[in-house]
Amino acid sequence: MGKGRYLLKRLIYIVFVFFIISILMFFIYKSMPGDPVESMLGSLKTSMRPDAYQELYDRTAERLGVNQPLPVQYFAWISNMLTGNFGYSTQYQRQVIDVIGAPMFNTIMLNLFTMIVVFLVSIFLGIATAVHKNGVFDKGVQVVTIVGYSIPSFIIALLAIFAFAVKIPIFPISGIRTPGSEATGIAAALDVAWHMALPVLVMSVSGIGGITRYVRASMIDALRMDYIKTARAKGLREKTVIYVHAFRNALIPIVTITTWWIIGLFGGSVVIESVFLWNGLGKMLIDGLMNRDFSIVLTMQMFYVLLSLAGNVLMDIAYTIVDPRVRLEN
Amino acid sequence: MKLRKLFALLLAGVMAFSAAACGAQETVTNNGESSEASSGTSEEPLENKLVIGAITQMKAEFYDANFCNDGTNYSMYDLLHGYTTVVSTKEGEFVYDPTVVKDHSEVENDDGTKTYTVTINDGLVWSDGTPITAKDYVFAVLLESSPEMAELAYPSQAGYYFVGYDEFYSGSTKNFAGVHLVDEMTYSVTVKAEELPFHYDISYASQWPRPIHVIAPDCDVVDAAEGATITGDFTSEVLEKTVNDPETGYRANPSVVCGPYTLSSFDVSAQEAVFKINPNYTGDYRGVKPSIETVVVKLVSNDTMMNELKAGNVDLLSQTGGAENIEAGLDLADEGLVEYISYYRNGYGKVQFDCSKFPTDSENVRQAIAYCLDRNEFVRQYTGGYGSIAQSAYGLAQWEYQESIDWIAENLNAYEMNVDKAIELLEADGWTLGEDGQPYSGEGVRYKEVDGELKPLVIEWANSEGNPVSALLATMLPENMEAAGMQLNPTTMDFSTLSAGIAHTGTTYNMYNLATGIPLLNSPWYYYSKDPAWMQPGYNSNWIADDELDAAAGALKTIPYEDRDAWLDAWRNYIKVWNEKMPDIPLYSDEYFDFYAPKLKNWEASDAIWPWSRAILDASIG
Numbered sequence: 001m002g003k004g005r006y007l008l009k010r011l012i013y014i015v016f017v018f019f020i021i022s023i024l025m026f027f028i029y030k031s032m033p034g035d036p037v038e039s040m041l042g043s044l045k046t047s048m049r050p051d052a053y054q055e056l057y058d059r060t061a062e063r064l065g066v067n068q069p070l071p072v073q074y075f076a077w078i079s080n081m082l083t084g085n086f087g088y089s090t091q092y093q094r095q096v097i098d099v100i101g102a103p104m105f106n107t108i109m110l111n112l113f114t115m116i117v118v119f120l121v122s123i124f125l126g127i128a129t130a131v132h133k134n135g136v137f138d139k140g141v142q143v144v145t146i147v148g149y150s151i152p153s154f155i156i157a158l159l160a161i162f163a164f165a166v167k168i169p170i171f172p173i174s175g176i177r178t179p180g181s182e183a184t185g186i187a188a189a190l191d192v193a194w195h196m197a198l199p200v201l202v203m204s205v206s207g208i209g210g211i212t213r214y215v216r217a218s219m220i221d222a223l224r225m226d227y228i229k230t231a232r233a234k235g236l237r238e239k240t241v242i243y244v245h246a247f248r249n250a251l252i253p254i255v256t257i258t259t260w261w262i263i264g265l266f267g268g269s270v271v272i273e274s275v276f277l278w279n280g281l282g283k284m285l286i287d288g289l290m291n292r293d294f295s296i297v298l299t300m301q302m303f304y305v306l307l308s309l310a311g312n313v314l315m316d317i318a319y320t321i322v323d324p325r326v327r328l329e330n
Numbered sequence: 331m332k333l334r335k336l337f338a339l340l341l342a343g344v345m346a347f348s349a350a351a352c353g354a355q356e357t358v359t360n361n362g363e364s365s366e367a368s369s370g371t372s373e374e375p376l377e378n379k380l381v382i383g384a385i386t387q388m389k390a391e392f393y394d395a396n397f398c399n400d401g402t403n404y405s406m407y408d409l410l411h412g413y414t415t416v417v418s419t420k421e422g423e424f425v426y427d428p429t430v431v432k433d434h435s436e437v438e439n440d441d442g443t444k445t446y447t448v449t450i451n452d453g454l455v456w457s458d459g460t461p462i463t464a465k466d467y468v469f470a471v472l473l474e475s476s477p478e479m480a481e482l483a484y485p486s487q488a489g490y491y492f493v494g495y496d497e498f499y500s501g502s503t504k505n506f507a508g509v510h511l512v513d514e515m516t517y518s519v520t521v522k523a524e525e526l527p528f529h530y531d532i533s534y535a536s537q538w539p540r541p542i543h544v545i546a547p548d549c550d551v552v553d554a555a556e557g558a559t560i561t562g563d564f565t566s567e568v569l570e571k572t573v574n575d576p577e578t579g580y581r582a583n584p585s586v587v588c589g590p591y592t593l594s595s596f597d598v599s600a601q602e603a604v605f606k607i608n609p610n611y612t613g614d615y616r617g618v619k620p621s622i623e624t625v626v627v628k629l630v631s632n633d634t635m636m637n638e639l640k641a642g643n644v645d646l647l648s649q650t651g652g653a654e655n656i657e658a659g660l661d662l663a664d665e666g667l668v669e670y671i672s673y674y675r676n677g678y679g680k681v682q683f684d685c686s687k688f689p690t691d692s693e694n695v696r697q698a699i700a701y702c703l704d705r706n707e708f709v710r711q712y713t714g715g716y717g718s719i720a721q722s723a724y725g726l727a728q729w730e731y732q733e734s735i736d737w738i739a740e741n742l743n744a745y746e747m748n749v750d751k752a753i754e755l756l757e758a759d760g761w762t763l764g765e766d767g768q769p770y771s772g773e774g775v776r777y778k779e780v781d782g783e784l785k786p787l788v789i790e791w792a793n794s795e796g797n798p799v800s801a802l803l804a805t806m807l808p809e810n811m812e813a814a815g816m817q818l819n820p821t822t823m824d825f826s827t828l829s830a831g832i833a834h835t836g837t838t839y840n841m842y843n844l845a846t847g848i849p850l851l852n853s854p855w856y857y858y859s860k861d862p863a864w865m866q867p868g869y870n871s872n873w874i875a876d877d878e879l880d881a882a883a884g885a886l887k888t889i890p891y892e893d894r895d896a897w898l899d900a901w902r903n904y905i906k907v908w909n910e911k912m913p914d915i916p917l918y919s920d921e922y923f924d925f926y927a928p929k930l931k932n933w934e935a936s937d938a939i940w941p942w943s944r945a946i947l948d949a950s951i952g
Binding site: 034039045092093165277 | 390398
C-alpha cells in the first residue's frame, strides 16, 4: 500500500469518525437538563408578563430551531456547520463566529509562547541531564521537575501572583493589558507581553517538568545504543554525537508530545484563564456548558475532534520525517 | 515603573520579543507608588480616572437589560443612558426628574384609562450635540413595542400598559393609539383601564429617549388621531444593521447617548470598558454632573481582587461580600491603604421550597424544617459576622423594614432552632406513623397516610455545585431533621439543571438554595399570586397557592403611591403572613463593603437604591 493510499484511507477514516462523534456529541449535549432559550432570555421572565414571555420564548425557540425534533435539529446543525455557519450563541446573542475569535486568539497567543518557553528550556535541560546522568545537576533538576510537574497549576499560579505581583510587584496580577491604557503599536504589544509573562511562566512550569523528564529518558535510551559508541570511536566531537546522532534518534517520542502540544495550542486552560482573567477558550467552553450554549460548545468540541484526528495523521507523517525506518504503509 | 517592567520582561526573556522590551513603554497606571519610583517625585497630579473592579464578565451589550441583564452590564447602562422622565431618588422614591421634565399632568378618563402628559425641558442634547425632543421619547416607546424590534429577540414590551399596544405590537396597525406626540417637546401616553389602579402608577409616566437619528436615520415620528407612528424605512432589516450589528450596532457601540458618560472603548478580550465624561450631560434629578473624567470597568477575580486594589490596579471594589475578602479589605484599611463604606444587601440567601410538591406543600413541614436550622449560627459561620437575618420577604435596605425593625422583632416568628417544636408541628400535620404503619417510635423516618398510602417524610434538596451555602447547610441541617424524623436527600447539580427543577421542566425537588434581591419596584402580588399564569420562575417560583398569602400580597397592589401609611400597614400584614407560611427560609443578608483608594472622595453607595453607577456622579478624585 503506497503513502497516498494510506493517507486517503486515513482521510476517509477521519470523515467517518467525525460524523459518528458529531452524532454522539449532539445528542449527549441536547439531552442535558436545562433550557438554552431560558438561559438566553435570562431574567426577562421577571420583568415580562407570563403570556408575553411565553410568546417571546416560543418565538426565540423557533428562531433558534430548538422546537424541532432532535434529528431535524441535528441535520440542520451539521449542514450549517459544514458550510461555515456555526450557529447562534444564546449566551452572547451573537453568531458564534463573531464571539469565538478573540478568545481563540488569546488562547493561541498564550499557548504559543508557553510552548516556545517549554521546548527551549526542556529540550536543552533534558539533554543536559541525560548527558550528566546521576550527577548533582541531574538529581537537582529531577527534584525540581518532579515538584513542578506535581503541584497543581492553580497553586503555582497563586504562589506566582503572591511572589511576583504582590510581594515583588514586577508583574500585573491579571488581565491582558493595563486598565485604560491608550498605548498603540509596539508599546501596546509590550504591555500585552508584560501581562502575559506571569501566566506563561506558570503554564511553563508544569510543561517543563514533564517534557524535561521525557527528553531525558529518551536521550538516555539513545545514548546507550551501539551507534553512539561507534560514533565516539570514530572520534567525532561529543557535541556532534549528542545533538546529531543521539538526539535525532530520541526524537520520535518527542515528536509525539510536540504534535499534541501543537494541537493543544487551541485548547484553553480554565484554571489559568480564571486566575489570570485571560479571556480564552477554556473558560468560554465551561461557560458555554453551564449556560447550555450548545452552539458554542458543539463548535468547539467538533473543532477539537477534527484537530485530534488530523493530529494523529500529522504525527504519523512526522515520524517518517524524523525516522526513515518508519513507513506509513506499515 | 519602566524599570520594573523592564525587569519583568527580562525575567520573561525566553519569550521571543523580550529583547524589544528594552525600549520605552508608555502605559497608563493608577499605581501611585510605582509612578513615584520611576519619576522620582511624589508631586505628580492624580489622573482624573477611576478603575472599578467587577467580578462578573462583561459582554458587548450596552442597550438595556432586555438584551443583557448581566450584573456588570446592568450597571453600565446607568452610565450611558439618562434623561428618564421618572427616576428613583437616593432615598428610593420615584419622582419626576426636574432636570428633564418641565411640566406633567395626569388625567383620569371616563373610560377608566389614565393619560400622562409630559413636557420635557429645552436644552437637552445628545452626546453628539443633536437636540433631544419629545420625538426621541415617542420613538423609544414605538421602537421598543414594535414587531420590527421583536424580530431582534427583543421583548418589545415598553408600551405594554398603554392603550393600543396589542394592535401595534401585532402589526395590525402602524399607529400606537395610546401614544401621542403632542408637540415638539410634549408627548402623552394613555394607560389601559385594566392596569389601574396600581401602586407604582407613576412608573407609567417613565419614558426614556432613544436617538432616532442613529437607530432609524431615515425615519420620522409623526402624530395622528389614531396615535403616533414611525414613518420612513423602519424595518427589522434596518434595525438588524443599526442595532444588532456586532461592530457598529447600537447594542455594541452606542455612539450617541445622553447619560453622564460616553463609551470610549470596550475590549472583550481584556474585559475592560472605558467611559469618558459626556460634556453635554445636564445632570441627574438633582442637577449633579460627574467630575471623574475617565471611568474604567475592569474584570477582577474574586481570589485576587484585594491584591489588585492594594497594587493600585483598581481603585474601587463595590459590593464586596464574604468574610475572607472583607477581612482582607479591612486589613488594608487598617494599613491606611484603602477606605471603605458598608451597607446591607437588599435581599437574602434562602432555602426556597416548592410548595406544590409533597411533602413541602404542607405549611407545617416547611415550618418544621425552619425550626431545624440554627440560622444565627449559620449567618455567623457563613458571613463571618458580616451579615444579618431577615425574618420574611424583605431587604434590609427597604424603608419599610427600616421603619418596622421593632415591630418585626415583636410580631414575626424568628424560628429559633427548636427540634421539639419541629416534632410538634409534624405530629400536628399527621406524621405520626413509622415505616410499618404503627405509631412512630421516635427512631427513623416518620410516615403519614395519604389517600390510603403510607408515605415517608423525605425532603429532596437540590443544591448548586461549588456553593459554600450548600456545604454549610449539609453540615447543619441533616442531624436535626433526622432527630425530628425527616430525611434530607441532597443532590448537587449545575445551575441550569437546578433552574429546570424550579421551572418544573426537569426533575423537581422539595427545596433549593438560592438568593434573591428585592427590587425597587417590589411586586409581591405577582410573586405569591394563586393565578396559574404567575406560577413560574421569576414570579411565583414557590408554586404556592395560598389564599391568605395571595390576599395579603394582592392588597398592596392598589394602594396609592403617596399613601405611605396604608402601604406600610398592608406591607406589615403581608410579611407577617409570609412569615407564617414560610415559602422560603431566609438564611442571611450579607453586609456589603465598598473598598476604595483614598484618592476617591465623597463615596456614598447602597445596594439596589444607590449603586456605584449612580454614586459615581457625586464622587471625585482628589
